[in-house]
Amino acid sequence: MSNTEIRYEKGTAGAFLAEKEQLRHDTIAAKVDGKVIDLQTSVQDGATVAPIQASDDEAQEVIRHSTAHVMADAVQRLFPGTKVTIGPSIENGFYYDFDRDSGGFTEEELADIEKEMQAILKDNKPFVRKVVSRDDARRLFSGMQENYKLELLDAIGDDVPVTLYYHGDWVDLCAGPHVPNTKFIKAFKLLSSAGAYWRGDAKNKMLSRIYGTAFSDKKALRAHLDALEEAKKRDHRKLGKELDLFSIDDQIGGGLVLWHPKGAMVRTLIENHWRSAHMKHGYELIMTPHVGRSKLWETSGHLENYADDMYAPMDIEGNPYYIKPMNCPFHIAIYRNSLKSYRDLPLRWAELGTVYRFERSGQLHGLLRVRGFTQDDAHIFMRLDQLEDEIRRVVRFSLKLLGDYGFTDLDIMVATRPEEKSIGDPAVWEQAEAALKSGLEAEGVAYTIDEGGGAFYGPKIDVKIKDAIGRVWQCSTVQVDFNLPERFDLSYIGEDSGKHRPVMIHRALLGSIERFFGIMLEHYAGAFPMWLAPVQVSLLTVADRHVEFARKLESALREKQFRVTVNTDNEKLGAKIRQTRLARIPAMAVIGDREVEEGGVSLKTRADGDLGFMDVEKFIQFLEEKAAAPEI
RNA sequence: GCCCACGUAGCUCAGGGGUAGAGCACCUCCUUGGUAAGGAGGAGGUCAUGAGUUCAAAUCUCAUCGUGGGCUCCA
Numbered sequence: 001m002s003n004t005e006i007r008y009e010k011g012t013a014g015a016f017l018a019e020k021e022q023l024r025h026d027t028i029a030a031k032v033d034g035k036v037i038d039l040q041t042s043v044q045d046g047a048t049v050a051p052i053q054a055s056d057d058e059a060q061e062v063i064r065h066s067t068a069h070v071m072a073d074a075v076q077r078l079f080p081g082t083k084v085t086i087g088p089s090i091e092n093g094f095y096y097d098f099d100r101d102s103g104g105f106t107e108e109e110l111a112d113i114e115k116e117m118q119a120i121l122k123d124n125k126p127f128v129r130k131v132v133s134r135d136d137a138r139r140l141f142s143g144m145q146e147n148y149k150l151e152l153l154d155a156i157g158d159d160v161p162v163t164l165y166y167h168g169d170w171v172d173l174c175a176g177p178h179v180p181n182t183k184f185i186k187a188f189k190l191l192s193s194a195g196a197y198w199r200g201d202a203k204n205k206m207l208s209r210i211y212g213t214a215f216s217d218k219k220a221l222r223a224h225l226d227a228l229e230e231a232k233k234r235d236h237r238k239l240g241k242e243l244d245l246f247s248i249d250d251q252i253g254g255g256l257v258l259w260h261p262k263g264a265m266v267r268t269l270i271e272n273h274w275r276s277a278h279m280k281h282g283y284e285l286i287m288t289p290h291v292g293r294s295k296l297w298e299t300s301g302h303l304e305n306y307a308d309d310m311y312a313p314m315d316i317e318g319n320p321y322y323i324k325p326m327n328c329p330f331h332i333a334i335y336r337n338s339l340k341s342y343r344d345l346p347l348r349w350a351e352l353g354t355v356y357r358f359e360r361s362g363q364l365h366g367l368l369r370v371r372g373f374t375q376d377d378a379h380i381f382m383r384l385d386q387l388e389d390e391i392r393r394v395v396r397f398s399l400k401l402l403g404d405y406g407f408t409d410l411d412i413m414v415a416t417r418p419e420e421k422s423i424g425d426p427a428v429w430e431q432a433e434a435a436l437k438s439g440l441e442a443e444g445v446a447y448t449i450d451e452g453g454g455a456f457y458g459p460k461i462d463v464k465i466k467d468a469i470g471r472v473w474q475c476s477t478v479q480v481d482f483n484l485p486e487r488f489d490l491s492y493i494g495e496d497s498g499k500h501r502p503v504m505i506h507r508a509l510l511g512s513i514e515r516f517f518g519i520m521l522e523h524y525a526g527a528f529p530m531w532l533a534p535v536q537v538s539l540l541t542v543a544d545r546h547v548e549f550a551r552k553l554e555s556a557l558r559e560k561q562f563r564v565t566v567n568t569d570n571e572k573l574g575a576k577i578r579q580t581r582l583a584r585i586p587a588m589a590v591i592g593d594r595e596v597e598e599g600g601v602s603l604k605t606r607a608d609g610d611l612g613f614m615d616v617e618k619f620i621q622f623l624e625e626k627a628a629a630p631e632i
Numbered sequence: 633g634c635c636c637a638c639g640u641a642g643c644u645c646a647g648g649g650g651u652a653g654a655g656c657a658c659c660u661c662c663u664u665g666g667u668a669a670g671g672a673g674g675a676g677g678u679c680a681u682g683a684g685u686u687c688a689a690a691u692c693u694c695a696u697c698g699u700g701g702g703c704u705c706c707a
Contacts, residue, residue: 090705104636152707163707173707194702195635202703206635209702237700241643250680250698360633362703543664570663571670578668592666604667 014039014180016049026054028179029062036062038177040129054184054216064089066127066167066179067117067188067214068096073170074116075210078109084172085148085198085207092224093213097196099148104208105193113210114190120168121185127178128166137162137173148198149173187221188214191228230469236518237366239526243584245534246367255364255371257514262534265563267517269532269629271352273404274376274510277632281397283350283378288330290354294320299487300329309357327353328481328506331379332488335502340492345502346382346390352513353377367518374513381490381502387432390505391439391478395461398476398509399445402465404630405520406529407475409466412445415453422456424482432480432503433459457483467523475516478507527584527606531629538585539566539601540576542592549596553589553616562623577604587626589619 008014013030029038029052036058043049052058068087075082075098087096105113132140134153141149153173156162165174167182179185190212198204215221232238240246245263248256259267275285294313297303302310306325313320324330331349340347354374363369380390402410414436417429436459440447447461454460458480464472481504484490491499510516530536537557539550550566557564565585567576573590580588589601600615603622614622 086706088705088707095702095705106637149707156707160707165707175707192701193636196703197634199706200704202634206703208636211702248699254698361698362633365700540667542666545664572663572665573667574665575669576667581668588667590667594666602666610667 008039009042011042012040013037013043013049016043016047020049024051024053027051028054028059028184029177031058036177038062038127038129039180040127041177059216060214061089062177062179063184063216064094064214065177066182067185067212068094069127069165069167069170069172069174069178070117070120070182070185071113071190071210071212072096072098072172073120073167074113076170077120078112078116083146083148086152087172093191093211095196095209095211097198097207097209099198099205100208104195105210110190110193110210114188117188121182123168124181124183125168126181129176129178130164130166131161132164134162137164140164140171141173146173184216185214186216187218188212189221189225227469231471231522234469234522234525235366236368236521239521240367242582243526243534245521248366253371254361255359255369257367257370257372263517265534266528266532267513270510270513270517273629273632274352274401277397277401277404278350278378280632281348281393283348286331286334286349286351288327288334288351288353289324290356291321291323292329294322296329296333297322300326300332300484301487302326302329309359311356311358323356324353325355325357327351327355327375327377328379328484329488331377332484332490332504335381335490336488340381340502342383342492342494342500345492346380346386348378348380350376350378367514367521370512370514373515375508376510376513376516378507380505380507381485381492382505383492383500384428384431384503387480387503387505388435388439388442391436391461392442394478394505394507395440395443395445398463398478398507399443401509402463402475406523407465407467410445411464411466411472412440412447413450413453413462413464414440414447415450415455415460415462417454417459418452418456422454423486424458428482429459432482436461436478436480455479457481465519467519468525471522473519475511475519476507476509477511478505480505527586530586530607530623530627533584533586534563535565535583535585536563536627537565537587537589537623538576538580538583539564540573540580540588540590541566541568542573542590544568546591546593546596550591553591553601556616557620557623560620560624562627587623 013032027039029036031050031052032043032047036052065088068089072084072087076084079100081101083099085097085099087094137153138150141153153162163174163176164171165176165178190210192211194209194211195206196209198207213221213224215224240263243262244260245266246260247258248254249258252258278285294303302325310325311323313322331351334349335347352374354372356372359369359371364371382390399410414433416433417426422429440461460477460479462474463476464474466472485501485504490502492502494500539554541547541550547568554564554566567579569576577588586607587603587605589603591601595601595613598613598615600613601619603611603614603619605611
């Protein structure tokens, strides 16, 4: 049965489209006033109804939600007594949460469920939408002992119609929209099972969630599954182990990173680049301790607002000291150490400051979520009238620094004053928000507004980057702070010889070095560009008699500060090439009889391919050119 | 923290109530080679930790620790 043969009741979106001859065999839903509805939903006369075809992006959501229903049907067929809860479509897929006495689903069960779903789909059942009264719905679900549905039913607002969706005999309380027929479910895959609290609240019962994904056709599904595979291959935890960059040792503790020589090399390169860049961009570098007395954290407000994320204090001669979760109070202490004039401002103080925060054990994740990490932190103290200019500088700097690592696809958001609670004068807020926006505009940067998304102490700019396989990560953050200058009673002497309150911004560009390293490692899939590679070039000897020449060349290169190894393994050249490639070393130089005789190497690089013979002088020149860090 | 799964050699993993396996890596020897794995041999494990069941536990049970997937997407 083709979709154009289905008869939709008069007044429904389907009938509407049919009339205008816009109903195609692959039309799966409609859009009215920007809202996606299914074809069975009634529309008002004169409404603008646009068809949504299976291949449209907006169709994915509908297809996924319908697939979730079919999955729930299959689960209840296979595991009677399992109660359904909610099953929305989400980014890249869908899930459905079940209350099952015997707990979570195993992988074999997921395979069984998939099979059962295929069996259900064989019959090409229509999805039927029914508007019912609350009482009818209540009777239906209490008869089925679907108590979660009853709970959801009670939560539906009075002005919202209660709708049921059937495919075959299976029914769900659901707002829709759904595809017209199960035949539109052509490509799906169940991915994983996990626990999830009822309504996301840890106080509630733990349910069993099944994640899956669905697409309009098999090719799109395949592409998505391939992308998941690719992401798995790039997993920084896997690469970190393979390339011997870092480890996390449970004898030391979760979320505490051990940097191996190669990882530490890369990190040092990042940090050196960072320091040089900051000096060039008008920052001064400072250094502060890792712990501080409780008084400091009382003044800063951390003990009041942030204590849950801090570690318990340690006792030093009867005084409680806390390990720092943030650097700001220390930077402020430096500011307060002497009287400041308006002529001193702005002060831009940067530190690679290592902080420790209590993350719950289940939240830890490789380098991306750790307990000890180094923020690329800076605080800028200034007059309010300098804010716009400073924002501009920070934004420009942020784009530059992220761009140095190949992150040029950015998503920037300005978060404004939260309605609920915020401190400070709303007029000052407004001025600050305007400064953020015009700072961005002056740099020609597009941004979106996150209305009310700012912190209670000030508005902020968040910069998200998109990596090589399209994933988005939050890195830079620029936050205006009206709170801490107040709390610490910061001041400067103005032109009028009076005391004035400076404005302060916190900013991190990379975020945390650990996290950025993880993101970057996945972005490059372990293949660092020459300027960041822990080993830049490997000299491959063909036979033992070439080792002497290779060693001499190694010293010469090391003298020039290149990161070089000599592969003298008792292996054939092919094996050495393979080793070099697996280690993601960007350049390899083969040394055999011919090279020794003519005083050079045969060079091959990841970026430029086979370059043939090069004499030593030219080789060094080549490396100097290719290994240069980005201009700061 | 909570739910589920997992924890066996440096790594990737197989096995599974009767005392430990493979491949890679490592070491030794042979081979001295020309663009993605040359050959042979060897060494390496309290099977995460602790307790219990059993004649016998790496295997079954419980606890602990750790790792992974999730726990903000609201019918």
